[in-house]
Amino acid sequence: MVAIIKTGNSIHSILNYNENKVKAEKAQCIHAVNYPLKLENLSFNLKLNRFLKLAELNENAKRNTVHISLNFDPSEKHSKEKLIEIADTYMEKIGFGKQPYLVYQHFDAGHPHLHVVTNNIQRDGKRIDLHLLGIRKSEPARKEIEKHFGLVKAEDRKNKQHVTLQPIDSRKIEYGKAESKKAINGVLNKVLNEYKYSSLPELNAILNMYNVHADRGTEDSRVFKNKGLLYKILDKNSKPIGVPIKASDFYNKPTLKFLEEKFKTNDINKQSQKSQLKNAINLAFFDKKIYSPEQLALKLQKDGIHVVFRKSKEGQLYGITYVDHRTQCVFNGSSLGKEYSAKAIQERCESCKTSQKHFNLYENLERLKTEMNSQTTFNPTLINNFLDALLKGEFVDNSYTPKELKQKKRTRRRKL
Structure with a gap:
């Protein structure tokens, strides 16, 4: 079960939202708690006025409306009675058992879920503290309810979900x-x-x-x-x-x-999740077979990381964003560090490509040595390929001379 709590200051809009779902036959009000009349005798105004009268007892409260959704796994098929029992247990555990609240069962999603409408102003005018309500009370309540009613645990449901998002058709x-x-x-x-x-x-x-x-x-x-x-x-x-x-x-x-x-x-x-993403990117480059940003994207996708490229009209890459579905964090490349920006990723891919060329050259050299040491005839094609690679500009570049080999220039003294 997944519980989502939202707070606000307009009970009218929240109640209207749920009632409109009922009119459209996409929801049903199945339970009314702490109301003077039975559910079937409650009109829209009677439902609304119960909340408004309590809100008037504390006009200083900036947020006096609470809207909760209780979401269940698609595999779960609960009776209306069981859903009501779950809602009552949850409201009691988070401290809203004595408040008026309405429970709506919605049918407009691929999974069973309830919406609960209430407020946090009590009969004495004091408000129920909403600060960190989810962490302090909702999470412990959710776990107890999952165990007591034998529900699919939120953690198990999350682990079963595939990391690849499905786009809207x-x-x-x-x-x-x-x-x-x-x-x-x-x-x-x-x-x-x-x-x-x-x-x-x-x-x-x-x-x-x-x-x-x-x-x-x-x-x-x-x-x-x-x-x-x-x-x-x-x-x-x-x-x-x-x-x-x-x-x-x-x-x-x-x-x-x-x-x-x-x-x-x-x-x-999300700052604490940076290192995990950086490690995944570094690990992808570890095998030295990433020759383009697109190859990096394919490799990271297998680990649940989606890479988004931003390109100019000419097709030049100028930006990169990482969507990590494992931690559900999104990072612009440069915010991770310079080595993860679009420019740096391109340079790392080029470095991998160059390293592979050097490795291929080394392999050809080793094969040539083996053939020369054997008693068999030489393979002219192998020798020619090796010499071509050896004599390419990138291996015969004289534009750079190590500092240790540079000769010091002698300065001539001008004659006066």
């Missing part, structure tokens, strides 16, 4: 309509919460794998000047297609302001 999306928005929203929910990125290009390195792109527009555009952000669907040629959707139109509001806060936090949290 753009042919199935109705551009400019609700389906396009739904598809983009599904990608954002996964990427924004699970990966650590510290810039918009790093975020796009992941989103583009799903055929989604976050765009600020050109510098002279109204979107850019107003610090707006658009999300676009990409076609198979990585070109935008369909109608862009404003960040503010999504329920979770993945705006530029929201992302900039993420950038700061992620930049700190």
Whole structure:
């Protein structure tokens, strides 16, 4: 089971989101706790007013709304009664057992999941502390519930997932309509919460794998000047297609302001994962058979690392980004160190290519020695190939003379 907690200050929007799912027959409200009436007698306004009256008891609280999703493995098929029992147990363990809350069962994803709507203002006006709620209470509760109800553990589910991300099939999306928005929203929910990125290009390195792109527009555009952000669907040629959707139109509001806060936090949290990625890159070069950046990308892909190249219109490589699915961290090449930038990677590939040429020359020399020492006739082709390689400019370069062999120039004294 995976539990995701989000907090806010608008209970109306969160309740409206779930109720709209019910109207569209993509969800069902299955449980209402600490309400004076039974679930079947609760209208939208009765559900809303219960939360609003509690919020009025503490108007100083900046965040008074809690929206929780409990996600189960696709292989699990639980009855409605069991889902209600799991939700009640979870809410009790995280300290919200006495709060009013509504439980919605959603049917719009490939895995079973619940949404729980509540607030953190108690009847005495005091608020329930939301700081680090996930680490302090949710994680221990999740593990106990997994064990008690025999659920698929979140750690086991994560290990089973393949590291290669599957891009959205753009042919199935109705551009400019609700389906396009739904598809983009599904990608954002996964990427924004699970990966650590510290810039918009790093975020796009992941989103583009799903055929989604976050765009600020050109510098002279109204979107850019107003610090707006658009999300676009990409076609198979990585070109935008369909109608862009404003960040503010999504329920979770993945705006530029929201992302900039993420950038700061992620930049700190992902620093400890640098060494693991650098070791993987260095290890890839260890066998000396990486002759191009593309070969490096193929080798790292087997280890769960996706490499994104940025090239000019002329095809010249000028940037490189690494998406490490093992640690779910994204790094621009230069942020790892100079030796991992696009220029340095190209130089390391050229170095591997040169080393291989030298090795081939050495092998030919050894074979030539063996043949000359044997009683058999010489192979003229082998000798000619060896001499051609030996006499190439790169091996007969007289432009460099070791310092020790350089003769000191004699300075002549001018006669007065």
